[in-house]
Amino acid sequence: MSPDLVLDPSLKVWVLLPISAVMILVGILRSYVTNLLQPLPKVSKWRDVREQQQLQKARLFRGNSHVLVSKKEFLNRQAYLYEALTSGKYLKNAVKQNKDQMPNPLSDPNASDAMFNMLKSNAANFIPQTVIMWWINYFFAGFIIMRLPFPLTLRFKSMLQQGIDTPDLDVRWVSSLSWYFVTLLGLQSVFSLILSSSNAVQVIQQQMPAQMGMPGQPDMAKVFAAEGESLQVAQFKSSTDSIEDRILDSYKL
Amino acid sequence: MATKDRLLKLYAGGQHVTMSPEKLNDVYSLSKQFTALLTSSKNSYCSEIEYFQLMELQFYLALQTNHDVEAKKCMDIMTDRFNINESEKLIGLRALYLQATVGNEQAFQLLKQSGEIATRGSTLENTSEDLLHLKKRAVLVHQNDPPEKYVEMLLKFSEVTPLDTSVWKELADQYIKLNHYDKAINCLQEILLIQPFAYNIIALLAETELQYIKQLESELKGPGAYVIKDKLREVRISCRRHFLRSVELCSNYARGWSGVLAVTSQEISPQRDTTEVKLHHLATQRLKEIQEKKLSSDENLKYVTPILTKYQS
Numbered sequence: 001m002s003p004d005l006v007l008d009p010s011l012k013v014w015v016l017l018p019i020s021a022v023m024i025l026v027g028i029l030r031s032y033v034t035n036l037l038q039p040l041p042k043v044s045k046w047r048d049v050r051e052q053q054q055l056q057k058a059r060l061f062r063g064n065s066h067v068l069v070s071k072k073e074f075l076n077r078q079a080y081l082y083e084a085l086t087s088g089k090y091l092k093n094a095v096k097q098n099k100d101q102m103p104n105p106l107s108d109p110n111a112s113d114a115m116f117n118m119l120k121s122n123a124a125n126f127i128p129q130t131v132i133m134w135w136i137n138y139f140f141a142g143f144i145i146m147r148l149p150f151p152l153t154l155r156f157k158s159m160l161q162q163g164i165d166t167p168d169l170d171v172r173w174v175s176s177l178s179w180y181f182v183t184l185l186g187l188q189s190v191f192s193l194i195l196s197s198s199n200a201v202q203v204i205q206q207q208m209p210a211q212m213g214m215p216g217q218p219d220m221a222k223v224f225a226a227e228g229e230s231l232q233v234a235q236f237k238s239s240t241d242s243i244e245d246r247i248l249d250s251y252k253l
Numbered sequence: 254m255a256t257k258d259r260l261l262k263l264y265a266g267g268q269h270v271t272m273s274p275e276k277l278n279d280v281y282s283l284s285k286q287f288t289a290l291l292t293s294s295k296n297s298y299c300s301e302i303e304y305f306q307l308m309e310l311q312f313y314l315a316l317q318t319n320h321d322v323e324a325k326k327c328m329d330i331m332t333d334r335f336n337i338n339e340s341e342k343l344i345g346l347r348a349l350y351l352q353a354t355v356g357n358e359q360a361f362q363l364l365k366q367s368g369e370i371a372t373r374g375s376t377l378e379n380t381s382e383d384l385l386h387l388k389k390r391a392v393l394v395h396q397n398d399p400p401e402k403y404v405e406m407l408l409k410f411s412e413v414t415p416l417d418t419s420v421w422k423e424l425a426d427q428y429i430k431l432n433h434y435d436k437a438i439n440c441l442q443e444i445l446l447i448q449p450f451a452y453n454i455i456a457l458l459a460e461t462e463l464q465y466i467k468q469l470e471s472e473l474k475g476p477g478a479y480v481i482k483d484k485l486r487e488v489r490i491s492c493r494r495h496f497l498r499s500v501e502l503c504s505n506y507a508r509g510w511s512g513v514l515a516v517t518s519q520e521i522s523p524q525r526d527t528t529e530v531k532l533h534h535l536a537t538q539r540l541k542e543i544q545e546k547k548l549s550s551d552e553n554l555k556y557v558t559p560i561l562t563k564y565q566s
Contacts, residue, residue: 050413057415057446064449068442069491239449240494244528247497251535 016145023183026128037120047092054090058227066239074236085228140176148172264310281314316353418444434465452502456509459495462488507549510539511560518564
């Protein structure tokens with residue numbers, strides 16, 4: 001069966017190639033724009049660091065107190081850590097404004113920062129897509145631009161012939177809008193070839209929704225108090241108890 | 254591939270700090286060749302992050318082996334890529350370079366200036382107190398100051414970052430220098446609470462306790478002998494147990510076995526019970542075995558013979 005349609009060869013030069021080239025160029029541009037929009041790494045505040053590390057220290061003490069040899073050492077340290085935790089001298093904000101009220105996540109500058117960053121990366125993703133789609137729809141609406149060299153089943157019709165309403169047309173003909181979709185989804189490997197590998201990773205990353213920070217952190221004063229309580233009930237058992245016998249046993253003496 | 258992985262492992266573990274000079278030289282020349290290869294032909298073989306990690310490693314190795322020019326070259330490569338005025342890490346590295354080549358004073362000046370510049374910059378809206386990395390380096394620059402002042406600064410820093418084991422180790426070293434063995438023991442216990450299975454630190458702790466025992470024994474004739482005697486008994490037990498714990502965790506640890514041998518010998522504990530005699534016997538046996546089969550590194554084995562002859566009963 002001879003093809004029932006004859007495509008103008010200038011379609012290839014003036015439609016197919018421009019769409020592909022624009023898609024690639026926009027993709028590269030987008031990856032650089034996202035790079036620029038990436039938030040700068042932040043220096044953590046020393047009060048935050050101290051709060052976190054002191055809390056972690058108390059937790060580690062509970063887990064690792066077996067390294068101490070005598071109970072006296074354990075009790076000394078336990079009393080000191082309990083005092084440090086409950087007196088609140090390592091808390092980030094020493095004075096709490098209102099204890100019962102959950103802090104509003106929208107008023108917290110750190111939380112809104114995270115949301116704004118997410119918005120930025122999403123904008124870099126969907127704005128160029130909207131613009132290109134508008135451009136294709138405006139100039140090349142209803143164009144058939146190529147014919148696939150292999151036959152396909154009818155199921156592919158909706159994928160390959162978007163924007164043209166001809167139910168009897170062979171599935172092998174591809175419309176301009178469909179070509180746009182195919183390139184949008186299929187250019188990932190081309191980008192990883194053109195861009196260096198680390199940039200390509202970011203292209204993939206930005207297509208996933210950015211992780212949002214947990215809004216509303218727990219009240220640290222309460223966390224400290226709870227840790228202090230579990231510290232108080234901690235039991236002491238040294239790993240060096242009867243170690244002499246253990247060693248002698250293991251060497252059969 | 255293997256070379257890259259090896260070097261990256263070294264970078265992550267930081268073993269180069271304690272390497273012997275010959276080995277260090279080998280690693281240095283390997284790393285130099287490898288980084289030169291990477292710089293001349295950038296390819297996908299090594300990601301940008303890995304490349305700069307290797308560069309940093311090469312910088313440390315060059316400083317350790319007295320290759321100042323090479324260190325400067327690595328420094329320049331990193332400075333070309335990152336902003337020297339805002340990168341805490343880079344300022345820290347630069348200060349390290351100055352400390353190694355020019356002197357402490359210049360390094361401290363740089364840190365002070367950079368702290369001020371970074372505070373003024375628009376991207377870092379905080380006080381210089383927040384630049385913990387810089388602060389730590391600023392503290393370490395003071396190594397040659399009067400030890401009391403240095404210890405005070407280290408203590409302040411350790412309060413902010415109590416999980417930084419290197420600070421605790423540095424503090425312990427300083428206390429040992431000042432003969433405050435009890436405080437050094439405390440610092441080493443602090444490390445153990447963070448890293449409970451660090452057998453080398455356990456052995457070091459036991460060695461410090463051994464020193465402390467000698468110090469206490471010399472004080473026995475003074476006033477308060479009764480209290481000291483009590484303390485001495487406690488430290489003796491703790492010292493023995495720590496040495497035993499270190500060899501329990503690492504059965505071929507020559508240093509730990511040497512400690513067991515010493516602490517159970519006639520000289521250090523005059524009234525020995527049967528367990529101690531047995532342990533002494535076991536330690537002798539193990540040390541001889543380690544020596545014969547060469548189960549430890551050459552450096553450690555060097556010390557085994559004199560210790561064996563000194564404490565063997």
